Amino acid sequence: MTDTPKFKIQWHEKLNSTNIFLKHELLENSFDEFYVVCTKSQVKGKGQGNNKWESEDSKNLTFSLLLRPGFIEIQDQFIISKAISIAIINVLNRYKKGFCIKWPNDIYYQDSKIAGILIENSLIQNRIGTSIIGIGININQTNFFSDAPNPISLKQIINSETDITKFLAEILTSISEQYQRLRNNDHTDIDTEYFNSLFRNTGTYKFKDEDGLFKASILGISPYGHLILQSSNNEEKSYAFKEVEFIL
Known part of the structure; x- marks a missing residue:
């Protein structure tokens, strides 16, 4: 200590x-x-x-x-x-x-x-x-x-x-x-x-990326701080900051 x-x-x-x-x-x-x-x-x-x-x-x-x-x-x-x-x-x-x-x-x-x-x-x-x-x-x-x-x-x-x-x-x-x-x-x-402690760390919510709106759940955070989402069709994708937007 x-x-x-x-x-x-x-x-x-x-x-x-x-x-x-x-x-x-x-x-x-x-x-x-x-x-x-x-x-x-x-x-x-x-x-x-x-x-x-x-x-x-x-x-x-x-x-x-x-x-x-x-x-x-x-x-x-x-x-x-x-x-x-x-x-x-x-x-x-x-x-x-x-x-x-x-x-x-x-x-x-x-x-x-x-x-x-x-x-x-x-x-x-x-x-x-x-x-x-x-x-x-x-x-x-x-x-x-x-x-x-x-x-x-x-x-x-x-x-x-x-x-x-x-x-x-x-x-x-x-x-x-x-x-x-x-x-x-x-x-x-x-x-x-x-x-x-993450906002919306359980459940499925709307997000938006360069391809448009989609629904996904948060799977985790990569060691580099990327957000890992799983879409409603079970596709996993990793996003850096500003690459994806929460729809409130």
Whole structure:
């Protein structure tokens, strides 16, 4: 066992993107692991691909965390996404049961999205050098104005406001617990917990790929993070991110 990590937290009134800010800072500074950049107002939050993250000023939790997981090889990098996703839903489920992970790493409550994760890794030979974990969680916002189809906040779910600083501390503690599991090479249990926490992990649902709509069930997740589906005609197919879409 190792000691609980000490997070160094830097708060900002406003940033375009915590991930972009932290990446630029790393060009000039060699921060220790567990350095955290938070902002009360993120005006150009990044999501996966070209997606944007909407966040009302001082209402939500938006931050980026620096990890240096040199013990993880390139081909295993999706395990970081699994561990971070588990860490977040473990905290949210303390407030109300029913949170899940929509592949690859969106956090859902029923059919609505409460949180998103953007992980940007840099490589050193065949291992992960640095991992910047960007996390946005809707906490106290109740009005959403972007074209995102299904946002929801913790306040809308539990009908009360949550102290954002306290919630951040809970999330960071939970991340440190999951990170220790990564250090202990506890990949099998993390894989199982991730799959058991997946959105629509049982049953048959509608999906859409380049060939159109189809019905399928989730068979599993490949070691590279691909979604493995079994269609209604028993055909198995593996999809990388953005190659298939859940129909909500």
